[in-house]
Amino acid sequence: DGGITQSPKYLFRKEGQNVTLSCEQNLNHDAMYWYRQDPGQGLRLIYYSQIVNDFQKGDIAEGYSVSREKKESFPLTVTSAQKNPTAFYLCASSIRGGLDQPQHFGDGTRLSIL
Amino acid sequence: AQSVTQPDIHITVSEGASLELRCNYSYGATPYLFWYVQSPGQGLQLLLKYFSGDTLVQGIKGFEAEFKRSQSSFNLRKPSVHWSDAAEYFCAVGQSGGSYIPTFGRGTSLIVHP
Numbered sequence: 001d002g003g004i005t006q007s008p009k010y011l012f013r014k015e016g017q018n019v020t021l022s023c024e025q026n027l028n029h030d031a032m033y034w035y036r037q038d039p040g041q042g043l044r045l046i047y048y049s050q051i052v053n054d055f056q057k058g059d060i061a062e063g064y065s066v067s068r069e070k071k072e073s074f075p076l077t078v079t080s081a082q083k084n085p086t087a088f089y090l091c092a093s094s095i096r097g098g099l100d101q102p103q104h105f106g107d108g109t110r111l112s113i114l
Numbered sequence: 115a116q117s118v119t120q121p122d123i124h125i126t127v128s129e130g131a132s133l134e135l136r137c138n139y140s141y142g143a144t145p146y147l148f149w150y151v152q153s154p155g156q157g158l159q160l161l162l163k164y165f166s167g168d169t170l171v172q173g174i175k176g177f178e179a180e181f182k183r184s185q186s187s188f189n190l191r192k193p194s195v196h197w198s199d200a201a202e203y204f205c206a207v208g209q210s211g212g213s214y215i216p217t218f219g220r221g222t223s224l225i226v227h228p
Contacts, residue, residue, distance in 0.1 A: 004157070033215070040123065042204060042220040043158075058215070090157055099146035099208035099216065100165055105157030 002027045006091050006106035012114045013078065013085060021076045021109045023091035029104070031097045032074035036060060037088040037108075046089075049074055050097040078111060086112050116140070118207040120219035127195050128227045135190040135222050137205030146208040147188040148216060149179055153201045161203075164188065175199070200226040 004025045013019045025032065031050050035043040045058030049068040063082025068074055074093075078085045089109045094101040119138045127133055139145055146165055150158040162173025169181040179190045188205060202223050208216035 006157075035218075040220060043218040045215055048215060092157075097214045099214050102148065102160045102163055103158075103216075105150075105159070107157045108155070110155075 004091055004093055004104055004106035006089075006109050008109060009107070011109055011111045013111060014114050016080045018077055018079050019111070021078065021089055021091075021111070023074045023076065023106060025072050025074075025091075025093045025104075025106075027093055027095075027104060028071070029093035029095050030071070031094045031101070032068070033092040033094075033103065034058075034064075034066065034074070034076045035090040035092065037090055043090065046076065048097075116145075116207055116209045116217050118205055118217050118219040120203075120205055120222050122222045123220070124223045124225060126225040126227060129197050130194050133190075133192045133195045133199070133224070135203050135205075135224070137188045137190065137207075137219060138186050139188065139205075139207040140186060143209045145181075145188075146216065147179070147181060148206040148208075149173065149177070149188075149190050150204045150206060150218075151175075151201050152204065152221075158204060161190070195224075195226055197226045197228065200224055 007022045033048040034046040047066040049055035065077045091106045092103040094103045117140050148163045149161040152158045161177050162171050164171045164181050202221045204221045205219040206216040
C-alpha cells in the first residue's frame with residue numbers, strides 16, 4: 001500500500017546536536033511538507049517543497065533545514081539553533097501543490113530533549 | 115491574512131449522542147475548507163473537504179459539514195457518536211489566489227463517555 005513513512009517514531013536530542021527526521025513517500029506525489037505540532041497550537045508549517053531540488057520556508061523555519069534531492073524523500077534536520085525542539089513533527093504530501101489537493105500525512109516523529 | 119478559529123478546545127459527548135464541532139474562518143475570497151481527524155500519536159486523516167457546489171458535504175466515518183458563507187463557518191457534524199470517534203479534530207482553510215498551503219486551526223479534542 002502507498003503511504004508516507006516517518007522514522008524514527010521517537011527521537012532524543014542532546015544539547016548542541018543536530019538530528020535528522022526521515023520522511024519517505026511512495027505515492028508519487030510532487031509536493032511535500034513538514035509541520036510542527038505543539039499541544040493546543042495546531043499545526044505550524046516549517047518547510048514545503050513543490051518539486052525536486054526546490055523548497056520554501058514556512059512560518060517557523062528558523063533552526064530547521066531540509067533537502068529534496070529525490071521526489072520520494074524530504075528529510076528535516078533540526079539544528080542546534082532550534083532552542084525549543086521538543087514537539088511532534090508531521091510530514092505530509094500531496095499530488096501537487098494546490099488547495100484542491102488534500103494532504104496525506106505520516107504518523108509523525110516525537111522529538112524530545114535529553 | 116487568512117485565519118481559522120476552532121472555539122472549543124475540548125468537547126465531551128456521550129456515546130450515541132449527536133456532535134457538532136465549530137469552525138470559523140476569516141477572509142473574503144472563496145475558501146477551500148477541510149476537516150481532518152487525528153488519533154493519538156498518529157498523523158492526520160482527511161474527513162471531508164469543500165471547494166464549491168452543494169454546501170452540505172458528506173465525508174468518511176459518517177461525518178458531514180455545512181458551509182455557511184453568511185456566518186463564515188464550516189461546522190462538522192455527526193448524528194450519533196461512537197467511542198472510536200474520540201480524537202483531535204482540525205479544521206483547515208485555504209484561500210484561492212493566495213498561498214496554496216492551508217491554515218490549520220488549533221484543534222478540538224473530542225472526549226466520548228460510554
